[in-house]
Amino acid sequence: MRIQITDAEKKDGKMNEANLDLALRLLREVGAVILENAVPLDIVKEAQTAYFDAIRRGRRRKVRHANEMPYLHHQFIANPFALQVIEAAMGKKVALFLSWIHDSPPNADENEVDSIPHRDGNHLFPELLCVLPVSGIYVDIPLIDFSEENGATKIWPTSHLIMDCPPSDVQNLGERGKHLPSLQATMPMGSLILRDMRLWHAGMPNRTDTNRPMLDLGYTRVFPHASERLRIPQELKKDWSKSAKKLLRTG
Helix, strand or coil, X not given: CEEECCHHHHHHCCCCHHHHHHHHHHHHHCCEEEEECCCCHHHHHHHHHHHHHHHHCCCHHHHCCCCCXXXXXXXXXXXXXXXXXXXXXXXXXXXXXXXXXXXXXCCCCHHHCCCCCECCCCCCCCCCCCCCCXXXXXXXXXXXXXXXXXXXXXXXXXXXHCCCCCHHHHHHHHHHHCCCCCEECCECCCCEEEEECCCCEECCCCCCCCCEEEEEEEEEECCCCCCCCCXXXXXXXXXXXXXXXXXXXXX
């Protein structure tokens, strides 16, 4: 489930047709694809240095929102190889909706990580036993080498194709995951992984003495009317019911 970006592809700023087809197939069938050598190491090292400096200065909680440089570098948020796969999978109308640093602290044990499998987004129509095309993709960029020892994310390949029957069974992913094959997404620095938002995954213990940070970016297909809102004066809404306010996403 991994593809090595070649020097020729880096020079062109895009994957060749064969590698793009393979990346799309892996995303569609496995639910994830790792692109190695996809992010310039100097940019990753700059972000790594900034993050570890923030930890030393007690700014970890602030910088984890990743809304400042160098975490918003265009090689991260608009990485040409990641974006090539994203647009081929979801169309040209996509939006970035999340930028976050997910960090596993040193010597973290099972009680300090979210070790139960979960999704970052559910199926659009969970009541239908029909798997729709991907509508949300997460891109994770490790700021250090990811290994089994330092808690590389565990994923359940093909789990994005599993529906919940009944829909309430989404609450039982932990028990269901015990009976399915899984693996840890190890990768060297300079890599990135694209994940279907429905793919089951979980955090793993970091058994080293160094933080294990990664930049987590979320992209979504832009649906018609998704950003449209009916504009209602505030004074008219103050006495509305909760259900009425919810329709306008105002409460």
